[in-house]
Amino acid sequence: MRGRGVDVMLLGVAAIWGSSYLAAQRAAQVAPVEAVLLWRYFFAAAVCLGVMALARQRLRRAELQAGLLLGVTQALVLALETYGVAHTSAANAGVLISVTIVLVPLLEAGVARRTPSRDLLLAAGVAVVGVALLTGGPTTIRSGDVLVLAAALVRTGHVVLIARMTRPQPGRTLRILPITTVQLVVGTVLFAPVALLGGGATGASAGGRVPASTWTPLSDPAFLWPTVYLALGCSVFAFLAQTWAVQRTSATRASLLLGTEPVWAVLVAAGIGGYVPGAISTLGAVLVVGACYWGQAVERRVRPLEMAGEQRRMT
Template sequence: MPRQSQQERLLLMSDLMLLAVAVVWGTSYGVVKSALAFYPVLGLLALRFGITFVLLSPALRHLRSADFRALRGVTLAGALLLGIYLCETFGILLTRAANAAFLISLCVVLTPLVEWWMLKRRPSRVEWIAVALSLLGAWLLAGDGTFAFNPGDALILAAALLRALIVCVTKRVMRDSALPPLSVTAVQSGVVAFGSAAAAWLFAAGQWRPLPSLAGHPAFWGYIVYLVLACTLFAFFAQNFAIKRSSPTRVSLLMGSEPAFGALFAWLWLGERISLTAWIGGAMIVAASVLATVRWRAWRVSAANA
């Protein structure tokens, strides 16, 4: 009984951490947009994840005891994360924000299918209901409901699929190995940093520019500190911690509340106008997260015993 209680506390902790990540990543869009006014995309990614990699480098010592399968899996997770950031960033440049918001939310729908295929776990009826509710909320949040597919949309759709894949791949890595979440985060950060630097060096030399000075551009470095500490170090550690203790579908649903928190942040900090339809959509996404979080079977048993 005490062991079961401890597992329930860990699951609750992981759920709360994922909701905190959704809040943090929701704010990251405005912060990244502000930082890009000072520094280009690939350079910013290399800087952000390079600093994270250096800070987490002591955690790499655990890789010495990992087998080849675990190393291959964690490296693949890093490559998927690099693909996500490249597809998302350049996709947004080529499409409307409304299209991007709707398409990236499709990862909530794709994750149960990928989990079913990769991990042989069939999502529950409640999870499917939450998926449908989240998808409808994302459609309302995206804007006016109009949609015209363009090349940028293909990149965003690819990012959504990669998001679903990375959650399932990371779940398999965390399940089949004893690697700590910090070690997995360190490898992922290193792959994104070096991958972004290589892409800039090979294909976009103009992305390399002198870094803004600390004295002349304190706001830029404030953005970097926030992106590294909150949006990368905490967020990826929390995600990897939760994936080890929960199902990919549950993780995806909790993370699916990110657009709702992003819209709230844009309204509060950036002064963007949010329509009533968008507010309703955001509320539906949050409701889907709550629906995925509550352990309904345990609640019914508890109510029956009361």
């Protein structure tokens, strides 16, 4: 039963992340993207600061340094994602961002100066073909698709950076909650002047229902609830649930379950958002998701062999 509970938790995290694209799109329809980003970060940071205070966790210097750098890269990823989903479908965004699954091992191979496996390169090629079909090719690709693909590239670097910066070292253990809290505070600080100077925090009105001069996130449910969901569901709960679950299962099983995120993105967009994909777009989505699973399988097979080779060279 415990194993099933962990699996359900991981599937829940994947579903929440998959639904985040539709929530971001809904929020961005009634307020500037800057306001979505600011209030998402602000709500999430406030909760994490409260949790840290209750847990009486003090921030360490190494955690502050890691959180500052990762906070900048994370903010860039979310900015590109949110601007992107405002100009494309939530389903497209959820599928396109999953290209990160294939790109991460490619970047890690480049950083380690080793040649990636042929199967991994083939999986990346299939993903590129899928992206082309999903977006309609270079002649019909939307600006939002380009921004989400850019977010996937930045997220790739962000993930590799997380792995390198938080890797356990003798005499040093970095805790996840403080690092995440710093990242959220950094994002709040970065987006606050952008939103305030651009009028995004106080000058929006949801289709004229709320006067721009008196608009606040609390006065507009069409903005408030999607943003609270993004902050508490996608930025706080999903992260803590993921950490709890990963500690109780294998990384391989966790990656498989979390890799269903693009599937959930399409299902949520179709079931709630009324998205109806065409045949070509559906084929493209299938190729992208299939390539990501292929890339995961290759990585799980190749990584232990590479680590064993590194250990032999060190000895």
